[in-house]
Amino acid sequence: MSEPKLVREKMGLELIEENDLPYEYQILEGPNNLTNWLRYYWHKDSIVGKLFVLQRACDHLKRSYKLWIMYLEHRVELVEGLNPVHYKEEYLKVNKEFEKSLYLLNKMPLLWLKYLQFLNLQTDVTLIRRKYTEALRTLPLTQHHIIWPSYLEFADKVGGLTGCKVYLKYLIFNPDEIELVLNRLIQWKDIPNSLIVFQKILDDPSFVSKEGKSPLELWLEYLDLLISFKKPNKSHDITVETFTRNGMKLFTDQQGKIYVKLATYFIKRRLYEKSRSILEEGLITVKTIKDFTVIYDSYAEFEESYINKLVEQIQHKEESNEDASHLNNELDLKLARFEKLMDRRPFLISDIKLRQDSNNVDEWLHRITLFNPENLGDILNTYVKAITTIEPYESSEGLSKIWIQYSKIYEDNGDLNTARTILDKAVKVPFKEPEELVNIWLEWSELELRQDDIEKALKVLEVATKSPLKSKIDYKDVHLPVQARIHKSIKLWSFYLDLVESSGDIQETCRIYDRVFELKIATPMIVVNYANFLEENQRFEESFKIYERGIGIFSYPTVFEIWNIYLTKALKRNLNVERIRDLFEHALDECPDNLSKSIYILYANFEIENGLTQKGFKILQKAINRVSKESIPDLYQVLISQTQKFNGLIATRPIFESAIEKVPETHTIDLVLQFATVETELKEFNRVRELLKYGGLLKSPLKNVKLWEFWNDFEIQNGNKDTFKDMLRVKREAMDQFNTDILNSSESIGFVKSSTGPKVSSINASEPVQEEQNPDAIDLDI
Template identity: 45%
Template sequence: MPGALLPPRSQRYHAQMERTSAAEPDLYLISNEDTIYEQDLLRDPGSIKPWLSYIEYKRQNGTLYEQSFIMERACKELPRSYKLWKMYLEFRINHLRGRNPAIHRAEYQKVNALFERALVLLNKMPRIWEMFLSFLLKQPLVTYTRRSFDRALRALPITQHNRIWKLFKSFASSVSGLTAVQIWRRYMQVHPENAEDYIDLLVDQGHFTSAIKKYMEILNDSGFQSKQGKSHFQLWTEMVELLVNKAKYIDTQGSGGIDVNAIIRSGTLRFPDQRGRLWVGLATYWITKGNFEKARDIFEEGITSVMTVRDFTMIFDSYVEFEESITGTLMDQAAARLKKGKVDEDADFDLDLRLLRFEQLMDRRPFLVNDVLLRQNPNNVVEWEKRVGLWRDNATEVVNTYTAAIAAINPKKAHGKFHELWVNYAKFYEKGGDIGTARIIFDKAVKVPFKTVAELAETWCEWAEMELRNENFDRAVSIMAKATQAPKRSTVDYFDETLSPQQRVHKSWKLWSFYVDLVESVGTLDETRKIYDRIFELRIATPQTVVNYANLLEENKYFEESYKVYERGLDLFSYPVAFELWNLYLTKAVDRKMSIERLRDLFEQALDGCPPKFAKVLYLMYGNLEEERGLARHAMRIYERATRAVSDEDRFEMFNFYITKSASNFGLTSTRPIYERAIAALPDSEAKDMCLKFAEMERRLGEIDRARAIYGHASQFCDPRTNAGFWQKWEAFEVQHGNEDTFKEMLRIKRSVQAQYNTDVNFIASQAIARSQQQRAQNGETDGKGEREEEDQERADAMAALERQARAPVGFVAASTGPEGGNRPSAAATTAPPANVNPDAIDLNDDEDMED
């Protein structure tokens, strides 16, 4: 220690203390007060306890020099004591805290030497090494500090190296340069998981090649996990950005060089969804290197190999920007030369060439986009058609496109109408006048295993239409004949996907329809009939086929043959299709005025098994036939059968029709049994209307009693509260034709019917709910909870009304609820009748009042 740092008393003995050995203590530093501690040391020299007591005493009463003197003696006496050495070293370090290591270099060297003495025997103590290395980090001794770190790592077990590496990394950051790189390289052997920090250091120090290699190392390590949470793709992106941005500083030569081209190309395989960015990055790398031709080659390769429009757009936009920048630079140079009056033919030629190349690039864009889409799906028929359209009048390229499309597309996987590609290919030659080549194309097309039979049928039809356009009618017929060739008895299922379209096409209705229309236009009737017959044999006829065939025969006066066609069609189809065929067949048969017996037979066949919903029309036709050409009573029997055979929706109308016909043919009296059966057969709502008509008829005939009886029968269907119109008609009838007794009887029946409906619990509840819903609709109530509460209340009210009716006499209607006589309460209505009075008796006085 320098003398200036010691107290005045110690300064005189400083030089002497440096020369004093441990065996000869400096007597001047031992006072009388220290005698007791010295005696303790003499009694137990190998114990640490008296030394610690002596040091503690000096800390309180001694000078710094005296404290150092005692600690020095203690460490020499007990050189293996970790506690004494740690105390002594901390004391010496604290003494130098805040001192400049350059100015007080000698004092720092003394402490370093003291650490070296301590580490001779305490080199396995990590805390001593940490103190020493931390002390060295404050001194400008790079080599000595680095070697001390090396000694510490060699001396300590590997489990304690993390404590040293923490300081060693701090030392590397402070010295930087190659030393820092070497230190981190050693650190990576122990902790490879910190590779990202190492890469950051390499980039900061300008070791870009080493950083790229480290990136490659961790990317090739499938077990590497980023401590910063970066994905595999993020690390790859960082590496590519470093390659591109620092292209001029990366070593690509020799065996240790980096093959940038191979690295980025491997990325296009590893990350197919990022191919656009990687191709642009590779091109930018060559641009940064100044190799523009290589960059252009990369751009071209990129736009002709990517699989998505997004990647293509990214590469193409970068390509265009690159060409624009180069062209702009050359134009600026040309303008500068022009101002100076200089002429450079080579430079001008290069500029023209680049302008032409740029224009060609822009013209190629639609084709390049089409290429991308076709690479995505070579079976996309629509895109192949677009490519044909792009070539327009370039016949050679159009043919090449069609040829390439046919070779590339798998018919079973075609997206779009593959047959249209073949047809358009043939039409291309047809427009050019080369019919022979078009026929060859069609001949190949019909052998293609299309996805569906419909496509093959369309191809055959298009071939025949081409021949028709060129007025080759016989050839067109022969083509369709070839298309429809089939075994005499074909058992092929049209919908059997296991068979090829060529095996099933002979059952295509579209094909046969075209064929028969063609032969009908250019052939004879016999040829057309053979085709129609063949259609029926194959059982592929449609209802329209039946109608067309029958009309054809009818136009040629083959009426009986046309009827046979209808019958063949009826064998093929069931209802509802059969109804339309019967309708046409019977209409034409009736119009032809064939014999009545045969027509009756046909109608009976039609009605046999006819569903009720279709029976009405047929029965009306049958009845009309009997009225016109047969007997009226036969017609009535048919109408009577119709009332039983038709559906419930048509029965009321059928009864009305039957009644009308019977009245017109046999008089009104003949309708009575019909009315009676109608009333028995119809539901209550329709029976009521039928009763009203029946009663009106009897009234017109003067049969008042019969009419009154009908009204009485109908009353059981009519609740006075919901069918007020019926009761009004009956009341008007009694007013006109009845007397006091009949009117009272009507009122009694009315009360009886109302009482009957009042005892029906379900009816009462439904009526109450219906009234409440109607009222709510008028008031605009929408609250669901309130509605439920009101419905519950209404049901309770309905049940209470039912109980009141049960307690009331039979046939009695309360004045507050009855539709009649409710305006004037009477004593009879408010008091109970005597026990000996018939409860069903009518109060004549009340009835007289009502009548008045």
């Protein structure tokens, strides 16, 4: 501890010793030679001697960076570890030497760094801060990075206002460290400046947190800082609320949490009404169920806890025999408010869904069901709000339901004029789909029907179906308003026709049917209904003309059902034979193969019933060559049945033979059995056996059980031992044939056919496996 003082007292020529003289002579000869001074320095053993030499060297070589560094390092080494308060003068002397060196070498950053690091050991914060500032001003910007780590270390050590100012300066130098600066400002409670810095983060869309935090996480951290402020005032309240509301705009998916945090802040400030207003605002502002649930649950919990505290206070006052009437009144008020909050929940949820999509018709209809039916005013107001809010062309399906239900309320209450007025306004609404407008017109017509006024109902439909001047209008043309298209609505015309038919006015009914045909919107059902209507009124030829019109409009397969009905009706009326034949030929002219079967059968039956049996058979033969493969078996069955009926069993033989060749394989066996049954009746047993043999070799006996059972029964009744053996021989032949096919098939996919030698067990290859004997086998010598 006494060495520095000793050094100060002896820093003179007395430090020159006799063995130093050679070095002194060298210095006299070359005082500006750095090597001479270094040799002298290395010659000295004591720190005092070294300092003596370096001090003199720096006086001669004033701008020698190396000498100054060596000299100052020794000076720092002498005072390092000493208390900067007790030895303040010693530190100041070293500071003076640093100042002297920097006066000469002020562009040397390492020299500045050593000085600043030495100052950090001292207690004069103002001096240190000023010297850091001086260093940054003196050194070029490209060398500031050398100084800043030490400067930030000083700021971390000092903290407070000084630390905040240092970090704000550092932010200017290195904007990439904005997150570090913000953390320090938050740490040292510099609210105003941290707000400014944080706003820079939020305003920078390219910002990426080096700590892996999202902008939301940073924002919430800062909000927590604002909320946790120990002594808030009105100015701080404004700061918190402004910051929070800005956050609501930035993080729209977190509005529920943010509203709750803001309300919690004011609850801690005991500003309960303010917190309630914030929660209420959140309930009517947020647009998601998630945010709503967060706010609502917090709101309910707050009210419940407030009520519980009031109850506790009332109990305490009652126990102390104090007046608690004002608290009881407040409790009643809070309970009523809490109950109302519970009742409002479904309406608030409905509000959210409508804020998400104000054109959601289903939600408007659901909202109406939430009201008590007795609250007619609220229900009507909701209808009005829905109608005025919904954009028709952007609404979901079912907008007409709102108008219809709205009018029904007035109808149910006997105000028919208002109901009609509502429907009159509804038909002018630019609906998205024409079906919506059709529903309105139909409702209006039904309203008149419910009043037993069929004339007004018809008048409504007459207005609805009135065609615009433009003739060619496509019902599906979305570029036209629905009012210009609904005159082509088949739903509207169908209702109109039903109503007119029920009125009994035949001429008007026919006029409307004809109008439907003119508009080219007739459907097969309209054609059939029109024809039936005329038939019911004994206008048969006109009904046939309607069928003809329908046939001219539609093509196959749509027209197929019209033809079926038309032909049936024509046959029933016993029209001229040639006319009916022309109808059948016309029907078959373009009929697809897969639909023509029933028409051919009907045609053939007509000819047969009229005594032209052969002509009917020819029609069936012709049909067999034209219909689809799936229809051929049915036609053969009809042909066989009719041939047997009119020409006897023998005449069916060529038909069976032809059928067996042409029908799909799935029907061949059935035909063989049917043919065999016919031959059995004719006692042609040899022909039966040939047929069965033919059929038995078509499939494996395992898949042809029905045939083999038939043959077995046949031989039992009509055969003998030899014919039974022949049957078994054929069965064995079929078995061998199809088993061989299976084996060949197995070989083709990689299975190895077993040899004809004895089978070998996989367990013991030396012992042959004995084939199992069938105890039920018939011993026949074949």
